[in-house]
Amino acid sequence: MVRVSVIMATYNCEDTLKKSIDSILAQTYTDWEFVICDDCSTDGTLQILKEYEKQYPEKIIVIQNEVNSKLSFSLNHCLEVAKGEYIARMDGDDISVPERLEKQVRFLDEHPEYAVVSTAMTPFDENGTRPSRFMKPEPTKDDLVSRSPFAHATIMMRREAYDAVGGYTVSKRTTRGQDYDMWFRFFALGLKGYNMQEPLYLVLEDDKALKRRTFKTRCYEVQTKLKGYKMLHYPPQKYIHAFKPVLTAMIPVKLLQEYHIKTDAKSKKE
Numbered sequence: 001m002v003r004v005s006v007i008m009a010t011y012n013c014e015d016t017l018k019k020s021i022d023s024i025l026a027q028t029y030t031d032w033e034f035v036i037c038d039d040c041s042t043d044g045t046l047q048i049l050k051e052y053e054k055q056y057p058e059k060i061i062v063i064q065n066e067v068n069s070k071l072s073f074s075l076n077h078c079l080e081v082a083k084g085e086y087i088a089r090m091d092g093d094d095i096s097v098p099e100r101l102e103k104q105v106r107f108l109d110e111h112p113e114y115a116v117v118s119t120a121m122t123p124f125d126e127n128g129t130r131p132s133r134f135m136k137p138e139p140t141k142d143d144l145v146s147r148s149p150f151a152h153a154t155i156m157m158r159r160e161a162y163d164a165v166g167g168y169t170v171s172k173r174t175t176r177g178q179d180y181d182m183w184f185r186f187f188a189l190g191l192k193g194y195n196m197q198e199p200l201y202l203v204l205e206d207d208k209a210l211k212r213r214t215f216k217t218r219c220y221e222v223q224t225k226l227k228g229y230k231m232l233h234y235p236p237q238k239y240i241h242a243f244k245p246v247l248t249a250m251i252p253v254k255l256l257q258e259y260h261i262k263t264d265a266k267s268k269k270e
Helices: 017-025 045-055 070-081 100-110 141-145 159-165 178-188 207-211 215-231 236-248 253-269
Strands: 004-010 032-038 060-064 086-089 116-125 156-158 193-204
Touching (some): 004 017, 017 045, 032 045, 045 060, 060 070, 070 178, 086 100, 086 159, 100 156, 100 193, 141 178, 156 159, 178 215, 215 236
Parallel strands (some): 004 032, 004 086, 116 193
Antiparallel strands (some): 086 156, 116 156
16 A cells, blocks of 8 residues: 555646646655546646556556536545545646655654644746745644635645545535635544645646636635634634635735735745
């Protein structure tokens, strides 16, 4: 049995997919399998995946959804196939630093008290990289009030923890917030996670990425937060924070980009 299963869902990412897969193939840690679920892509994504699977049959496993079913369903589909003790996330337009898996495996091996480990990440677009983004080392359930406590695309989680939380919720409500929904269940079970203060992941954040978060998906996020706040028994005065996504949806994309750049620089200084 492999120690690490890297899981990734793909949909129409032919332009970025090769660099993403190559970054996993280039990992210094080698005891892994790569389970990739294609969600009915209409471009050349599936063909690229099949070529990699043929070239690396012992490493890469390609599966397909029968109909386009979105990210939560696709990741659960990957989890059904994955055999690893640890499950690592990866997105088809991002890049993992070569030492990423090695350092995350070492951390989980040495710290059995944590169910998941995330890393700092470096945003990039067609103009290059921006300041790396760092998160609170050991977040608690109270941190869910204001933001997601872990960078979802960078996580490595123990398989038993994924099983305990029940994987991802398949619902319209979790269309762009499947990770947020999972973290409420994660903390409700009393599980703990850690954010490594080292940028081991490059995340694509261009205009397209920001535009994918529509007003409708922001409203869904509000629903998820309200449900999660109730689950974790937050006091009534905290509920006002649940409506922040709706206000964010009214901000122009360019202003959001400038805000992210400023906050990323601030987090680096801190």
